[in-house]
Each structure stands twice: as C-alpha cells, then as structure tokens.
Amino acid sequence: MAYRATALLALSGLASLSNAKPIHPKSSAASSAWSGSSHSTSSSWSDSSHSTSSSYQSFPTQVASSKNLLLSNGFPNLSPAALSDVNNAAHGTLSNASAGNITFPADSLTNFQLVAFNEFFEVAFFTSLLTNITTGVPGFEIPAHLNTTFILDTLIAVQAQEELHAINANTKLPVPLSTCEYRFPTTKFDDAIALAATFTDVVLGTLQDIATIFATNGNAGVVRGVAATIGQEGEQNGFYRAIQNKIPSAQPFNYDFAPELNPLSS
Template sequence: MYFPTVLSAVTALAGLAAAAPFQHGGPPGGAPAGAAPTPFVIPTDDGFPNPSPDQLKVIQQIADGTLSNAPPPAKINESSFPVFQLIAFNEQFEVAFFSSLLQNVTQNVPGFTLPDPKKKDELIDILETVLAQEKLHAINAAKTLANFNQFVPVPCKYQFPTSNIYEAIALAERFTDLVLGTLQDGAQTLARNGDAGAVRGLTSSLGQEGQQSGFYRILLSKKPSEKPFLTTNVAAFAFSALQQFIVPGSCPFPLSNIKLPIFPGVSVLSGQGGTNVEPRDQHLAFKVDLTGVSAADAYIGKSNLWITYFSGQLLPISSPIVNVKWSGRVATFEAEFPFTANEMVGLSVASLTTKGQFANAPEVVASTLAAPGLIQVDDRVKSWDGFKL
C-alpha cells in the first residue's frame, strides 16, 4: 500500500492553510460558500456509545481486538476520575471525526475523492478499523467511570475545520500527537495517585495512538517517528483544545462536570496557523483573546507575560513576550522560539503564562492565562513520491 501516491492525484484540490471551515459530515458537496458548517452528530446505528453485547461484538471484530476481560481495579483515587472523563470526552470527539471522514471518503464528497477505486477501498478499510478502535477506547473509559458510579460524558455535536482529505489527515496527526502527550500526563496522574492497576490499559492505548500518528505522518510525507521522546502535554490544555471542535452549548451536560479548567486558545499566527514553521531560531507571532478571563485583569495592557513551550521531555521553556499590542482584552505579540538550543522538531505546545520558570509541565497550569497553541516543525522526507502541503 503506497498512500502518498494515492493522495497525490488530488493535490490541486486545496492546501492546508487555504480552506474555510467545513463540516466533514455535512451533506455531500458541503455547505454553500459562507454558510455555517452543519453540526455533526455521531451515528448510533451500532449502538455507540452504549452498544448491546451483539453490537459490541461487531465493533470488536472491525477493531481487530476486544476490550480487556480483566477485572477493573478494586479502587481508583477520586482525583484520577478526570483522567478517564477526559479520555471518554476526547475519544467521543475522535469517533465523530473519523465517522465524518469515513462518510466523506465513502460518498466521494468533493475534496475527499480518490481516483483509484482500489486505493479508496484500502483507505476505507483502514478508517473503519481506526473508527472501531476509537469506539472501544471511549467505551473502556466509560466502563471504568460507570464501575465507580462516576459521571460519564456522552457525545456532543461537533464541527471540524477541514474541507479536503489533506486537511483531515493533517488535523488527525495534530490531535493524535496532542493526545499522545496528554496520555503521558494521565499515566503520571494515575501513578502519583497510586492507581497502578489502570496504567497498563492506558499505556496500551497510548501505543495504539502512536501507530496511528506514524501512518498519518507517512501520508503527509513526514518521517513516521517524530521525536525520540514525544512532546508532553497536560489534561487541562487538551480539554481546552477540544472545545474548538464542540458546537457551543451542544453537550447534553455541563462541561463543569469534568473537573478541568478551560482556557481560551493561543492562536499561532506564524507559519500556516502554526503548521510548517521553519526549523530555525525566530520570533513567532501569537494572538490571544482574554475576554472573560478574570485572572488576566492585572495584565491587560501590559507586557510582563511569557510564552511557555512544551517540547519533547524538556522542562518547560519560557520566552518573554515582546512587541505587544493590545486592543481591549485582545493581545497580539511575539516571543522567541529557541529552536536550535532545544531541537524543537515536531510538536511544541505553547501557553501564555504569568511567570517564566517552572519545575515541570503540570506546574504550568496554575500560571496559565491561555492555552494551547500548537506549533509544528517538520523534518520531512527528503525524497518522496507524493504531495506537498
């Protein structure tokens, strides 16, 4: 199977940065120009998120594996439950994303067509399996929560800013890499809380997500393994990032049921919205809207703030913001991106913080005003038969 060649036939359809928001799962052909994207609702024909035993058996067959039949942990620390709630919330988003992508490829929606029927069938086969695996991830987290009579998130309505197969695969790679960093945080939380019995299952799904990311990176003409030690992340930043894919007000539960803060995002203005950033020392441009962030009141109109980066397994890297311009509670500014000294290839996660020195990644959350901003610096394959973004 040689997917770069498959996808290269539709290169002219669009580039990653050029598209307006488009809902994957809308009707074939998409919404009219300028129209709001159609909210996507996860299909429930297989019973997801609560399949019957027979429906679960079919999902497991498609997923090439089953849920664990090991007994659940005897106990879980109260402060560990947000880990499983975030996992369920995220996996439901991923089920929505891959359901809508699969629909678009299957239905030959413009921008998602493949010229070779055999390659289309191969891609559909892969997406069907990934989708089923994500359903099992979500079901597994929900089962853990239900076993301890804890709140279980249920699916919301979703929206995705992609209009073609390139953008969809690039988005899949970005959110999968963010998940890989977040699951590190989840495993450390469980370990700190003495919940060793849940770590094995969590890290097995972490490895599965890594296999996915390598496949998406190959499609995007990147080396399949991004870094020797993948970039870490924290749960609060992942929960905040997911909000951009949720139709506001569509979740059938208060988001406060998941005991994690939600920060306004950091918009990366350099590169193509943070993608394709050049591998060099430079100043990157950012924008934040701190409307409604009471913790920011003392900093409005000032410049005594930092951009703090997560990159690999390095301690947080902070750069003071410069060239700051305020318009009310909206700020645009720049910050140094110290690429050379830190080998910041791959994903870096940026946050706007009130101080610039941290002992570890979790410590950053308490000093954060906005997050995350995602920055991608790619070490692309030097010679590859395929498309270029």
C-alpha cells in the same frame, strides 16, 4: 502541578476544535456536519486500482435517534451483536486489563472524564471522515496516488478501535459521559488527515501526564490501559504522517509538550 494543567488544557482544547455541543434526538443527517480532512502530498502506498470496496462495509455513519447515543449502531451502549461487529472491524476486542476497584480523587476523575470525552471526539471524527469519503462529499476524494482500499480499510479499523477506546474509558467512570454533536473545521481529505495527526500528537503527550496522575493518586491499575492506548495511538499517527510524506516516527521519544528538550524536533 504543571503536568496536571498541561493535561487538562490539552484535552479540553479538543472541544474548541470540534465545536462540541450536546447531541439532540433529531437529525440523522448530522453526521454529514462532522467533517474531516488532511494534508497529503505523496505516499508510497500507490495503486492503480481505485476501488472503494472494503472488508467491513457496515460501519455506522448516521447519528442515532436517541440523545444518549452517538451512532446508529447504539454506540456507546452496544448490544452484543453490535459489539461483535465493532470487534471484527477493530481487529480485536476491549482491553482485558483489569483496573481493579477504581476510586477517583477529584483531579483524577476530571482527567479521566477528559480521556472519555476525547475518545468520543475521535469516534465522531473518523465516522464523519468515512461518511464524507464514501458518500462522495466534494473535497474528500482519496488522492489518486493512494491505494483507496487500503486507506478505507485502515480508517474503518481506526474508527472501530476508537469506539472500543471510548467504551473502555467511559465505563470506568462512576457516572458515564453523554455524547455530543461534533462539527469539525475541515473541508478536504488532506486537511482531515493533518488534523487527525495534530490531535493524535496532543493525545500522545497528554496521556503521559494522565498516567502519571493516576499512578501518583493510587490508581496504578488504570495505567496499563493508558499505556496500551499510547502505543496504539502511536501506530495510528505513523499512518497519518506517512500519508503526509513524513517518516512515521517523528522523534525517538514523545516529549510530553516540551519540544525544547529536543532541539532536532520539527
């Protein structure tokens, strides 16, 4: 069916954006190779203070020494203490929605693996972006007209929320995915935000297809979590759009990769 091909192609396309490859147990400096950026012109979040302080300072910025872990806090295999830190940064906890006993037909399994892969991708992206901002990588300075503390607090929350998204998806798989090393094609803050908006748009449409696939294949219990993620990703995208001086909500409906259905879409 067409929507299945759409979901698979859209999410698998994120791999080409990130140049993903299996992570190796060496470089703790590899996180600096994950770059992020965006296209920000103006914003209503202006503030004369340019403080880099934040309510959560201990977000992980280094690749772990184990090939099975992505971050230095042990992600995706978090200890109770590390999970508590992530919960605090994320302003919430893992989903309490029960999916019941999940049995995955082949196509549903592939799609759910792509969901988990995408969540790992997003964790790596936002960790990279935060690392580049807070370590003074040239090009990743937050524009002076933006409230630096607010931007950092928001990105730290998003990074932690993506860790929880990834754990929520990966732990439902019969064989959890391993993490990768990611390299992103961005060299400036503005480009990173633009890329974040782009891949979030892709995810918002793709998850509609995936929810349909799960429901059709008898995995309706998974749909609640997928729907909750769609709403949360939509909140994120409003932030990325506002930084780019766009209205937060692009359309009355997200048209699931069919922009021709909305002639007013831009």
